[in-house]
Amino acid sequence: MSKKPAAAEIPAIIPATIPPVKAAGTTLQGKHVFLVDGSSYIFRAYHALPPLNRKSDGLQVNAVLGFCNMLWKLLRDMPKNDRPTHLAIIFDKSEVTFRNKLYPAYKAHRPPAPDDLIPQFALIREAVKAFDLPCLEQIGFEADDLIATYVRQACERGATATIVSSDKDLMQLVNGCVTMYDTMKDRRLGIAEVIEKFGVPPEKVVEVQALAGDSVDNVPGVPGIGVKTAAQLITEYGDLDTLLARATEIKQPKRREALIENAEKARISRQLVLLDDHVALDVPLDDLAVQEPDARKLIAFLKAMEFTTLTKRVADYSEVNAAEIEPDAKHTSGRSAMVAKASATALTGDLFGSSDSVAKGTPAGTAKATGDTKMKTPAALAAARLETVRALPVRPDAYETIRTLDRLRDWIARIDDNGSFAFEALAPTIDPMQTELSGIALALAPNHACYIPLSHKQSGDSAGLFAAGLAPDQIAIRDALELLKPILESRGHLKIGLNVKFSAVLLAQHGIVMQNHDDIELISYALDAGRGSHDLASLAKRWLGHATVSHGELTGSGRNRLAFDQVAIDRATAYAAEYADMTLRLWQVLKPRLVAERMNTVYETLERPMIATLAQMERRGITIDRQVLSRLSGEFAQSAARLEAEIQQLAGEPINVGSPKQIGEIMFGKMGLPGGSKTKTGAWSTSAQILDELAEQGHDFPRKILDWRQVSKLKSTYTDALPEYVHPQTRRVHTTYALAATTTGRLSSNEPNLQNIPVRNEEGRKIRRAFIAAPGHKLVSADYSQIELRLLAEIADIPVLKQAFRDGLDIHAMTASEMFGVPVQGMPGEIRRRAKAINFGIIYGISAFGLANQLGIPREEAAAYIKKYFERFPGIRAYMDATREFCREHGYVTTLFGRKCHYPDIKSPNPSHRAFNERAAINARLQGSAADIIRRAMARMDDALAARNLSARMLLQVHDELIFEVPDDEVAATLPVVQHVMQDAPFPAVLLSVPLQVDARAADNWDEAH
Template identity: 90%
Template sequence: MPKKPAAKPAAAIDAAEIPAAIPATIPAAKAEAGTNMQGQHVFLVDGSSYIFRAYHALPPLNRKSDGLQVNAVLGFCNMLWKLLRDMPKDDKPTHLAIIFDKSEVTFRNKLYPDYKAHRPPAPDDLIPQFALIREAVKAFDLPCLEQIGFEADDLIATYVRQACERGATATIVSSDKDLMQLVTDCVTMYDTMKDRRLGIPEVIEKFGVPPEKVVEVQALAGDSVDNVPGVPGIGVKTAAQLITEYGDLETLLQRAGEIKQPKRRETLIENAEKARISRQLVLLDDKVALDVPLDDLAVQEPDARKLIAFLKAMEFTTLTKRVADYSELNATEIEPDRKNASGASSTAPKASVAAVTGDLFGSSDGVVKSTPIIRAKGDAEIKTPAALAAARLEAVRKLPVQRDTYETIRTLERLKDWVARIDNNGSFAFEALAPTIDPMQAELSGFTLALAPNDACYIPLSHKQAGDGAGLFAAGLAPGQIAVRDALEILKPILESSGHLKIGLNIKFSAVLLAQHGIVMQNQDDVELISYALDAGRGSHDLQSLAQRWLGHTALSYGELTGSGKNKLAFDQVAIERATAYAAEHADLTMRLWQILKPRLVAERMNAVYETLERPMVATLARMERRGITIDRQVLSRLSGEFAQTAARLEAEIQQLAGEPINVGSPKQIGDIMFGKMGLAGGSKTKTGAWSTSAQILDELAEQGHDFPRKILDWRQVSKLKSTYTDALPEYVHPQTKRVHTTYALAATTTGRLSSNEPNLQNIPVRNEEGRKIRRAFIAAPGHKLVSADYSQIELRLLAEIADIPVLKQAFRDGLDIHAMTASEMFGVSVKGMPGEIRRRAKAINFGIIYGISAFGLANQLGIPREEAAAYIKKYFERFPGIRAYMDATRDFCREHGYVTTLFGRKCHYPDIKSPNPSHRAFNERAAINARLQGSAADIIRRAMARMDDALAAKRLSARMLLQVHDELIFEVPNEEVAATLPVVQHVMQDAPFPAVLLSVPLQVDARAADNWDEAH
């Protein structure tokens, strides 16, 4: 199968070999050039399509030894074997690869966040088979390819382009319609299930246009499966007619006014932007910088013994016999592959850790005694932070991950030995593990520690013992574990020591969990936050993504460990040996990533961002999460009943308008009533043939004055409030604290904004009465008040500051009504006695400009013609030209550098701002312009939060910061301290930018105290 390059020996890095001109953070793209491939045949298998077709083609099949479902694995292996052995000699592949989707998040999600948002999750009994299928590909000696940020289709598009340019032919093994745009005289598709070739005639038969026009048709027709919006009311047939007539999408949209059919003309004009975005979503990227060159896909004969060993481990008797007969081997003489056999743990071959770590990390006897450092003809030769970062990256990437070196700590004496090594070392990777994701209620399953690559251990504490008759697990603990209390007693001194650096990834979870046991962890580094400070917007910051990106290593996933569906295990039910492989690898990889990323902070001048905006937030948010907030169950219960009555009333009104009994929760019935019985215009059907009743369609119909869709929207909203909040919130009350504890994510957005989950307390609606009623259920403890402190118009103030708009800056300094002042400036109306409608329009423009609102969007918001909205925006920029100059300068900077910076130096990356697609490019431009404002606001409130507890303590106040909701902080304050607390909170928040940034525009913080959140806001 594919030839693999010879591995380079691990050795110390020679600094002289590091090219100074190559940035350490950006891997060089691999060249596409290669030899002529005339007469060769490249096969590219769409792995995801293969998996699902294999799964659905075979009935459930369980491995006899352990009951693991393996029908998809068997189907996949059968199809691969057929592809390799049964193809005609003149049609066999000379190059072959199996290509998978690396992750669900790609550049398309940045363009359109709802892309593929409605796809159902994979079946529970299929998920555990994904990893085994990848093992199957390896057993066949085939490349198993995937790249973060791209779909498998993009990789396939790039490979077939290169193949054709070099004279080869290509076959895409798939029946996916999205790949049909790639079909040419050089490229065909092959449906293995139907044994059918798909060429240009077959594509024309399906789409009504040749392959090069398929994206134009798909952009108009959309795709309900992938949630590509398209143009409502236009299907494939109509789209093909339009593209045939006008040539391409852009020409059609520019000439849409010429279309005679009024409905079609209007929907094309109104949804032009959706169509352009849709085109970018369906257009495959054939310029991916491939990690694996095309030449490396050359086919060679597989190792039949290895393949038979895998098939025997999977217990595929028939296929094992076929392979053995073909290879003329005796299968009975070949042992099953232990790694993939029933009940197996990792059996990676041992390497000489001593030899490798001695070279890389400065230990002559192979024992790692100190924090790893890079040797390169003497450390003195590495003279710059950038050189050190580059050397670290190269060195760490060369060191293979060897899970068989990990140790399970089962005795106090051995744990004390590790603590002694940590004490000498000064820094170590650490993670507390638990069976649930809620650290407030989780039990400790164990700890994992690492001192260096391949020098890691796991300390199991409370893993359950496998049962042998009374259920899956007996009540007792598995043998060979240290008692939780004893382990904590030994670890507590180093965990609470400010002289020992704890290195983790999402270490806040461990901090909250340990605090439940009376341990307040001090001095920690978080690899996730280091990555976030460096690369926000460039990719995910979870361990698996980082390990793949920086180490080229695929880490064991939690799903691989625990399984899924009805047989899914909690972490403390996993066998200790398997738990060790998973947990110790986490610590090992965390240490490696820290060694790679930490030097970049200094090299790229991002250390201040990490140290002031990220690192302090771990302890701050851990305290807030533990404090929680009280809710009034009775208020929620009453609201639930009230919402139920409102929903029932709306249902009755909907039934009356429908003129017949219907299930209001049935989209099909609703669609049939609206577009079938009532004949409302604007309907579009999904791929299943049912009418679409999306919120957007209902909104459009409601704005036209139709009562029925408006009632449906009202019913859906009140039903969601009931299910998501009034019914669900009581379920989150902690059994001991009797409070609700949310969890904050620090690295969830490009701009630095926090997000809240389990439950999400940042998305409770505040712009309608029902949402405000829900906030009334958040109450202060007896003898206390809730204080809400909220930055007033902070992003507008930052716009005035950053864009340097004198009239706006002066207005804020004078404490004027900024919206009335803007209206006066734009429309020449006196502030005194100004009509409310005029101020409302100015307010919509003020806030809309921040988010790059279009004339179409402003027209919808104000209910005015688009031409009038466009005139307002034009006049706004004429009156405040500095804002346009700021936007242009920000956009130009981001185009040149790929990122924008906040006032405090945070980098918000938008790598797709140079996209050739106008819609995609415009989206990133708007996001970059807004990021400087939103990101600066996020940084300011972070700075305030990091200082708040110390400021309150210095004034001997007992107030406790409970929640952060974007620009608002919520406190619980004793009644008698409210008057003293309000000015302290306001002072800390208003002065948060200082001394790093001196603003010429004052920040205003409104703070009020009340018995519940709504009244305090």
């Protein structure tokens, strides 16, 4: 049992004259007292559940739900012989305690609470009241001190006590009468478990903590001594005082010097971690007796929170008809959000101190820390957070290299207490399927970061060669991952990273499935797509004003470039630990902006779910037929040779077809073709755009050059290169998807790029034939039909187009009929083709010149078609004008789902730049909405298939198309499920008046399935 700090140990300013509290009241023999550490469980509930927004107003309530589920479990789902007879929820009241006065830096650098959690604090207190449970806190004391006092009284009166928490600071209270219960892991912690964690029995835990310190609470301890070493020392010398008195006897020089120099820090640390179990309690223990909650009041609260499942459980248990109970008006949509926000600032100050005080190191509870309780807007809070974090210094000297399992265990213990941490997996190559794990970087707070080297190579001679063996003093990969796996797979620990998908795929190769993660690259992308890069160096410079160590600076370049695992460990630590540190700081800056700028839903529904979805797809890969590719490579070589000969003949002289300089001189110098422009080097430009324009004007030479370039690219990029991408173990090709590479939300594919295979010509379709199903399976292609045209009809609100889609008409034939007065029945193919070109051309901002060349008609006729199109469908012109003006005013356009696509150059003084941005902005609303829809479908697909016990696996995404591998005998059952998920993907966020159509087919290869 913990002891009250002796009066002599506490400064005079601390009220140390409180008399011991004698056991009051009658015996509690046979009773069971539960004390819930409310503050820590708020965070654990928040991190354990994915974001959950109340449908009526979007208020995030995941922590409230987790907390309510925990309370219900304690009251009703616990075994009958283990249920509480007395129960209280105890919170911190973050006024100044003797610990702050004894050591002002105590808990000074704890990170601020997440912005989407702050409004839930008040609602959690309301939930406790709805359960008719005591909600306790006392000025001047931490929750742990109240818990220590209550359990001491319970044991003195014959009861048993359970502390509902996993906080290591409370483990000093465990004894034959007191146990701890971790509801998140459904695990009891007794004396044996405390010994397993600390290496000493509970009564010696304080002594070990005094030596090891605690970076989370800023308890100093003795530098260089971890938990294991501390336990060995306390076991050998008996207690802290004896150890410090005999420190000169320690044989290890560094340890001896550390103990002698930091003896006073160890004594102060003991006072900081020792719990006061003689608090003068405001609420007596007897008042904590559990009473049957008012079921109707509880149901009214749960219905207001819109917790349907828990409401039903409570109603069924209480035999009450929930339908007859109205939601508590005080907590319904709007009113509840207002109450939560109005209470947020004050409550955050009560529990944790203000965000500014936490970050700046001001003791929580002081006037400077909490200030007044005027409500700040989310934007003001985000700005204040940026200012605070940006002002924090960067101290590379504080970064640590972890070389032993004991030290890694110390870090994991701190992570377990903290609940969130930055994480980065480092590797020598960019292919997560085939690279090795070089090391892992972690960060718990600014400047509190480390690097764990795992497979760095041993340096060789001075010429820079490297021996085959590993560098010394590294933890084995298997041992490190065995320790890290529980927290990496835990839903209760938030992992913060950048490009988390890379780490997820890499760790999956080692049997670890990462869960519960935030990605600052995707947060930045949700906020600022189109306004700059989202890599760490760019973000750190933009938001923190800090220039990071560059990867190139670390590894060098050219022939002497090193792989990351060849970099010296001390230099790797400087890079990797800084990476994790900056990642954490950027998360603290960017995450509040999601709430302030109303982009949280975009991030939570369109970005974060894609990490796990794409990681699985990348690991699955797809099979290719090498023989098909080999034959195609020969065909393309022959086609390229034929085109070269034709180009030479047109040029009238021998030329290198692959030389832009020679091609330019022939076209603009010798042939005198129009539209020539020179680059900065003085050479003629032969870009694809220029060649396209010349080819559309009817010039044969540039058309032949384009044809040659295409067939040569197909050969080099696909038929020759694809076999090189086959994974040696899986025998499949694994592409990598980039989530934050476009302004509109479209995914991009690379290494290899499977999204740029042309499908409108025979050569491209032949390449798709090389993508085949595994034996006993079929490939299923599911493709949205004319999705951008449907979205144009929806967003521009064109009644005739909307009705045509609802009636299932041929939209191109209908458009032709509307424009040219030709009946749909028996319409000539040429008329329909013209309407199709106009339909799709309008979306992409086609000009009269472009349409004329595409259709082979005079420019005046093409201009007349476009004019007539806008006259027949005036809503389209109005949509384009309104979108253009909105983007000029705001700098961005939005998709149907709230994604912002920024085009800051729409006001460029350069006419061509301005025109390009105008066309891109108009198209972005359509393309971006289509991208959002397929993302929503992909995020739901695996669960939908699993719910039907189907084995289909989603392999590829190519813009509006999804590719699956399906067992032969499940094709018929799979097709309707896939179609249903894709067609209903917008719901319930957006209710489209235009139906989506998905065409799905199965075949042995991709081309036949499309």
